[in-house]
Amino acid sequence: MNISFQDYRKNDIHGVSLYPATMIAPVQNMVMKSIFEVDKIKTVYDPYHGSGISLYEAIKIDENCEVYGFDINPLAHLLTYIKLKGVTKNIYNDVNAVKELIQCAPCTPLEFDNIGKWFRKDIIASLSEIRWSITQIKSKRNRLYFWSIFSKLVRKYSNTRSSTYKLHIKSSEDIAKVKNNVIEDFLTQIKLNAKKFDVRAKHVNLIKGDVLKLGNKIRPNSIDLTITSPPYGDNQTTVTYGQFSSLPLFWIDKKDLKLEGWELDNYSIIDRKSLGGSSRNQISQTGFSLIEPYLSKISKPKQRKVLNFFADYFLSLDHICNVTKKYIVMTLGNRTVDGINIDLTSITSKYLEIKGFDNLELLNRSIPNKRIPSIVSYHEGVPIHSMSKEYVIIHNKKQP
Numbered sequence: 170m171n172i173s174f175q176d177y178r179k180n181d182i183h184g185v186s187l188y189p190a191t192m193i194a195p196v197q198n199m200v201m202k203s204i205f206e207v208d209k210i211k212t213v214y215d216p217y218h219g220s221g222i223s224l225y226e227a228i229k230i231d232e233n234c235e236v237y238g239f240d241i242n243p244l245a246h247l248l249t250y251i252k253l254k255g256v257t258k259n260i261y262n263d264v265n266a267v268k269e270l271i272q273c274a275p276c277t278p279l280e281f282d283n284i285g286k287w288f289r290k291d292i293i294a295s296l297s298e299i300r301w302s303i304t305q306i307k308s309k310r311n312r313l314y315f316w317s318i319f320s321k322l323v324r325k326y327s328n329t330r331s332s333t334y335k336l337h338i339k340s341s342e343d344i345a346k347v348k349n350n351v352i353e354d355f356l357t358q359i360k361l362n363a364k365k366f367d368v369r370a371k372h373v374n375l376i377k378g379d380v381l382k383l384g385n386k387i388r389p390n391s392i393d394l395t396i397t398s399p400p401y402g403d404n405q406t407t408v409t410y411g412q413f414s415s416l417p418l419f420w421i422d423k424k425d426l427k428l429e430g431w432e433l434d435n436y437s438i439i440d441r442k443s444l445g446g447s448s449r450n451q452i453s454q455t456g457f458s459l460i461e462p463y464l465s466k467i468s469k470p471k472q473r474k475v476l477n478f479f480a481d482y483f484l485s486l487d488h489i490c491n492v493t494k495k496y497i498v499m500t501l502g503n504r505t506v507d508g509i510n511i512d513l514t515s516i517t518s519k520y521l522e523i524k525g526f527d528n529l530e531l532l533n534r535s536i537p538n539k540r541i542p543s544i545v546s547y548h549e550g551v552p553i554h555s556m557s558k559e560y561v562i563i564h565n566k567k568q569p
């Protein structure tokens with residue numbers, strides 16, 4: 170199977186909003202199709218669904234399949250839910266309604282901690298008008314559609330650099346240069362993209378939360394295909410899903426977000442609570458034996474971080490193995506810690522084999538990445554490059 174898709178540009182539904190480190194839709198589609206063609210797949214599960222690419226592509230292949238998904242990030246939950254549920258038939262009336270509402274929106278700028286650092290005053294005024302107008306729309310699905318586009322514009326017109334997923338303030342000259350086109354941009358995009366939200370998945374089970382706490386929400390041996398891309402352990406440093414999402418999350422009406430209550434405490438709390446943040450779990454003996462060869466080569470403080478990540482990672486693999494009846498497909502990257510490349514792909518594959526899932530295939534593709542600098546750090550003066558390849562492993566449960 171050739172999964173390079175170097176020419177893929179996100180002109181589809183997956184480019185309407187922004188999310189860090191997303192999977193490549195045609196890759197997930199191709200891999201799933203190859204499985205749907207040879208086996209009956211009725212249930213598909215993504216324990217780290219992010220922007221919902223795999224679940225949405227599963228529905229595109231078979232609209233009757235039942236999809237399950239978890240994500241700890243409320244923005245991921247919103248983006249995925251609206252892709253799967255689509256807008257209502259009334260969407261173009263609501264697009265017009267928003268246009269009219271913006272013209273009579275009250276001049277009450279939104280306030281939250283540090284808003285003045287991350288947004289120019291005139292941008293705050295424009296975003297506040299749009300925000301108020303969206304809150305006036307009755308249909309929840311249409312509001313979620315508007316929020317998903319709004320979230321992209323919040324990032325685009327904020328004072329944070331687009332070259333990184335982290336919040337990193339632009340220079341004052343660059344901030345001053347931004348042309349305030351927020352309202353025109355928003356109105357154009359809500360009109361243009363509505364037709365892409367035409368899927369109405371019938372069986373959607375999405376829960377916003379921590380997979381390590383939600384495991385029992387899915388029955389053992391009930392999922393035909395688990396397909397996911399987990400965090401790789403760099404979500405506090407390089408791929409900061411939470412920090413990336415925090416500005417939109419401060420702007421979106423809380424009534425339309427699934428929140429447990431802690432998510433907006435500060436800008437980095439989602440990353441800290443995510444896999445690879447702080448763990449209190451012990452690593453299993455099996456897991457430890459797989460990472461020990463890497464651990465012994467890295468410094469003590471980094472060892473702790475890597476151990477914390479893998480303790481939780483292996484627990485989540487145990488959960489995946491427990492609920493999956495047939496196939497596990499994982500998209501993975503191998504990051505470098507202290508100059509040592511940690512082969513997450515081979516570690517995961519070996520772990521799944523031990524847990525009773527045979528490896529059927531190992532695919533790879535080059536990642537063209539604009540948002541992560543090609544040198545992410547230095548170790549003893551030697552540059553450490555960001556990941557240039559990603560891997561897809563396909564496993565199948567051993568037959569008794």
Ligand SMILES: C[S@@+](CC[C@H](N)C(=O)[O-])C[C@H]1O[C@@H](n2cnc3c(N)ncnc32)[C@H](O)[C@@H]1O
Binds near residue numbers: 188220242245378380
């Ligand atoms: C690699 S991303 C998934 C990207 C996704 N496949 C896509 O294409 O958009 C990993 C996701 O795991 C989520 N995550 C991290 N820790 C989690 C946890 N403990 N429970 C559930 N989701 C978690 C992050 O919020 C992020 O959305």
